[in-house]
Amino acid sequence: MITIKGVSHRYTMGKKAKETVVPVLRHINFHVQKGEIVSLVGKSGSGKSTLLHIIGGFIKPTSGEVEINRAAITAWDEGRLADFRLQHIGCIFQNFQLIPSMTAAQNIELPLILNGTSKQIRDQKVADMLRQVELEAYPHHYPSELSGGQQQRVAIARALILDPPLILADEPTGSLDSDTEAELLALIRKLNKQNGITFFLITHDQEVAAIADRQLEIKDGQMLQANGVMPV
Amino acid sequence: MTFVDKWRFVRQNMKKNRVRVFMTILAAAMGSCFLIVLASVGFGLHDSIVKDQLESSVITKIDIYGKNEADQIGFTSENISELQEIEGVKTVREIQHLGETSYHIDGYTNEIPEAIAVNFEKEKQVGLELESGRLPEAENEIVVSKDFAKRLAQDDVEEKDLYTDEGMVKTEYQYQEDLLNKEVELQASATPEGTNEPRATTETVKIVGIEAASANEYVYINTVKTTPALKRKLDETLQMSDNYTKQGDPLYGQVEVYASNAEAVDGILSSLEEKDYQAYSNLEEFKNINILFNVAKAGLIIVGTIAVLIASIGIYNTMTMAVTERAPDIGIMKAIGANPKTIKQIFLMESTFIGLAGALIGTAVAYLISFSVNAGVPIILEQIFSEEIPETLHLSSIPFLLVAISVSICLIVTILSGSRPAKQATNVDVLRALRREI
Ligand SMILES: Nc1ncnc2c1ncn2[C@@H]1O[C@H](COP(=O)(O)OP(=O)(O)OP(=O)(O)O)[C@@H](O)[C@H]1O
Numbered sequence: 001m002i003t004i005k006g007v008s009h010r011y012t013m014g015k016k017a018k019e020t021v022v023p024v025l026r027h028i029n030f031h032v033q034k035g036e037i038v039s040l041v042g043k044s045g046s047g048k049s050t051l052l053h054i055i056g057g058f059i060k061p062t063s064g065e066v067e068i069n070r071a072a073i074t075a076w077d078e079g080r081l082a083d084f085r086l087q088h089i090g091c092i093f094q095n096f097q098l099i100p101s102m103t104a105a106q107n108i109e110l111p112l113i114l115n116g117t118s119k120q121i122r123d124q125k126v127a128d129m130l131r132q133v134e135l136e137a138y139p140h141h142y143p144s145e146l147s148g149g150q151q152q153r154v155a156i157a158r159a160l161i162l163d164p165p166l167i168l169a170d171e172p173t174g175s176l177d178s179d180t181e182a183e184l185l186a187l188i189r190k191l192n193k194q195n196g197i198t199f200f201l202i203t204h205d206q207e208v209a210a211i212a213d214r215q216l217e218i219k220d221g222q223m224l225q226a227n228g229v230m231p232v
Numbered sequence: 233m234t235f236v237d238k239w240r241f242v243r244q245n246m247k248k249n250r251v252r253v254f255m256t257i258l259a260a261a262m263g264s265c266f267l268i269v270l271a272s273v274g275f276g277l278h279d280s281i282v283k284d285q286l287e288s289s290v291i292t293k294i295d296i297y298g299k300n301e302a303d304q305i306g307f308t309s310e311n312i313s314e315l316q317e318i319e320g321v322k323t324v325r326e327i328q329h330l331g332e333t334s335y336h337i338d339g340y341t342n343e344i345p346e347a348i349a350v351n352f353e354k355e356k357q358v359g360l361e362l363e364s365g366r367l368p369e370a371e372n373e374i375v376v377s378k379d380f381a382k383r384l385a386q387d388d389v390e391e392k393d394l395y396t397d398e399g400m401v402k403t404e405y406q407y408q409e410d411l412l413n414k415e416v417e418l419q420a421s422a423t424p425e426g427t428n429e430p431r432a433t434t435e436t437v438k439i440v441g442i443e444a445a446s447a448n449e450y451v452y453i454n455t456v457k458t459t460p461a462l463k464r465k466l467d468e469t470l471q472m473s474d475n476y477t478k479q480g481d482p483l484y485g486q487v488e489v490y491a492s493n494a495e496a497v498d499g500i501l502s503s504l505e506e507k508d509y510q511a512y513s514n515l516e517e518f519k520n521i522n523i524l525f526n527v528a529k530a531g532l533i534i535v536g537t538i539a540v541l542i543a544s545i546g547i548y549n550t551m552t553m554a555v556t557e558r559a560p561d562i563g564i565m566k567a568i569g570a571n572p573k574t575i576k577q578i579f580l581m582e583s584t585f586i587g588l589a590g591a592l593i594g595t596a597v598a599y600l601i602s603f604s605v606n607a608g609v610p611i612i613l614e615q616i617f618s619e620e621i622p623e624t625l626h627l628s629s630i631p632f633l634l635v636a637i638s639v640s641i642c643l644i645v646t647i648l649s650g651s652r653p654a655k656q657a658t659n660v661d662v663l664r665a666l667r668r669e670i
């Protein structure tokens with residue numbers, strides 16, 4: 001599902017003449033199989049989010065290649081990436097990233113609208129999805145009128161509505177209490193078992209990491225091997 | 233994303249900023265209204281000054297001066313039928329000049345009328361109208377112009393007392409009675425070629441009709457029109473054989489060709505050139521007047537466009553603010569997978585809508601203004617100058633062409649001014665937007 005080949009990334013900052021270069025990722029290689037739940041752990045600032053953004057196509061790596069579903073996306077332009085992301089990748093962000101002027105139902109409906117789905121099918125799919133994330137009582141609530149956990153479920157529903165084969169999540173439980181967190185983890189496991197969706201989760205929470213089939217660890221921009229040893 | 237859904241987004245966005253959008257539409261409407269009203273004056277004046285003339289004989293008349301290869305003076309009947317054959321020709325008016333003639337009645341004399349012999353059937357076709365009487369039928373019958381009587385001056389008055397400063401006969405010395413059905417003495421004189429002895433003859437002729445006055449009250453028309461038969465009779469007595477061919481057919485001194493409409497004039501002129509006639513038409517001058525008016529209209533449109541350009545600054549501002557305000561939402565949409573093209577289209581649709589709404593409202597108001605100007609200004613002018621304004625004068629006229637031009641200008645300008653903000657929207661950086669940095 002995800003193949004990362006020799007990916008390195010450096011951020012360039014400051015003005016042209018006196019720019020500073022911050023190396024963040026160094027020669028990362030790994031592979032995630034279809035239907036796997038993989039978690040990525042690492043210290044703050046180790047480059048987890050950067051890696052996730054590269055996989056999602058938001059940043060182009062300085063070098064190396066990314067394949068999603070056998071598509072080499074690294075060289076694509078923004079338009080093609082956007083279309084691909086809409087169909088193949090569901091993204092769950094740290095701060096939910098819901099549109100505040102839209103209700104829960106409208107936020108969930110958004111990918112369907114972008115996709116050009118007809119209104120009739122849209123209404124039906126949104127209703128189904130609201131039921132699946134147990135928000136059928138809150139379709140007309142605005143994000144500001146929902147609790148953190150509810151907002152997170154709206155974000156998940158929005159990521160799932162087009163049935164993408166891959167979900168990327170950055171700290172999905174970051175701002176949730178332990179009960180809500182447990183519910184969310186149960187939902188992720190259910191979706192993985194029932195629909196065979198691949199999950200790539202960033203977390204520094206051991207409970208989240210525990211539901212993963214496999215755990216990757218990043219340290220100083222380098223991927224540690226399964227035994228926790230730095231690659232040579 | 234379907235068009236309907238994009239339009240829904242546009243509507244929601246505009247609803248959120250109702251006042252701002254309204255003000256921008258207002259500015260665009262004022263710009264396009266100004267453009268139309270300004271240019272409509274050019275269109276209106278052009279219409280009322282030139283259009284009337286275009287349909288009148290002034291423009292359809294072609295004067296024929298001569299034929300290049302022929303050594304005869306004047307035109308033969310063959311020439312006339314050849315001219316009549318040309319496509320687009322309505323009438324060929326052939327004219328014989330009577331030469332020097334004067335007219336005497338009860339001690340009054342008209343010395344200097346333009347006297348011609350014409351075919352009265354054709355005169356009717358080219359618009360001869362009588363105020364009273366009928367057209368000549370018998371040989372010794374004539375029609376005179378309305379002003380003929382004003383030139384009939386009393387004989388026994390000293391020449392220096394007879395005329396006003398403008399050279400007109402003083403009213404007290406003018407012939408006062410009605411001329412219709414009066415008999416007058418026609419005195420004709422000529423000097424046949426080859427001799428230098430002038431000859432003279434007199435004929436008693438009857439005025440059977442009086443022409444209607446000219447539409448232009450400042451022009452004096454002093455003419456006498458009579459039959460070709462009288463012309464022949466006078467020529468025979470005066471022995472003026474030059475006015476006839478060897479076969480005895482009349483030679484016409486002047487020929488006018490009338491086109492069936494203004495559009496046909498160009499074609500006729502080129503046919504005439506092919507057939508070696510020397511011709512002149514007013515059309516050339518009218519073309520110059522038309523060019524002048526079209527340049528003036530273009531100038532007015534350009535000045536009006538400046539108003540639209542000023543309005544476009546408002547549109548640019550509004551759209552830039554809309555993009556800036558919505559940058560976080562745009563970021564989220566892009567993160568989900570909204571194509572930059574889609575986002576650009578949504579913003580372009582919004583600015584296009586503003587431009588279109590402005591143009592339409594502006595056009596409607598311009599029509600109202602134009603209507604009230606046309607209705608009101610003549611009344612005001614009449615009050616001020618206490619003189620009647622001709623009904624054909626339209627100060628402002630909005631043809632469909634002007635509306636099309638203004639709406640196109642408005643649309644082009646708004647799309648252009650909306651395109652940069654729309655481009656900005658597509659350039660919103662997803663990650664920075666998600667971090668609420670913009
Ligand atoms: N846009 C950027 N420009 C410059 N440097 C950046 C940028 N984004 C991240 N960095 C730097 O790259 C490094 C890795 O950042 P990243 O966000 O990937 O870490 P992370 O592992 O996700 O941390 P956390 O767990 O705190 O979210 C950090 O040192 C950060 O300062």
Ligand SMILES: [Mg+2]
Nearest residue numbers: 048049050170
């Ligand atoms: Mg992070």
